Amino acid sequence: MFREAEDWERELLRTGCEGWRLSPANQSFQMSSSLPQWLVIPIALLDWQLGDAARHFRGSRPPVWCWGTPDGAALVRMADIQPTITDR
Structure with missing residues (x-):
């Protein structure tokens, strides 16, 4: 369910x-x-x-990894x- 650190570590290893x-x-969100x-x-x-960058995104949702490949994609x-950010 990707709630624990081990879940994400396992996914990084798998991919x-x-x-x-x-x-x-x-x-603690x-x-x-x-x-x-x-x-x-x-x-x-x-x-x-990451915390500094998050304030520039709606809902404080900065770019985060979802999936990847060994080739770098x-x-x-x-x-x-x-x-309010004018320089996109």
Whole structure:
């Protein structure tokens, strides 16, 4: 059900997708109540950077990984950028 960290870690291993890591940035749903507590984000992105970026998206829903391949393709989902942001 992808509620626990182990579920996401298992999926990352299953897909063989590299360059992504598990982040606890949404623990206790502090960033967004509509996202899982564990998020898969680029390995180079720090948790605080994700939090800063989240405020620019509707419902604080920044881009997060959904699925990937060993060849490097990734499916990422996100909410629309806030209408107050002029540089899209």
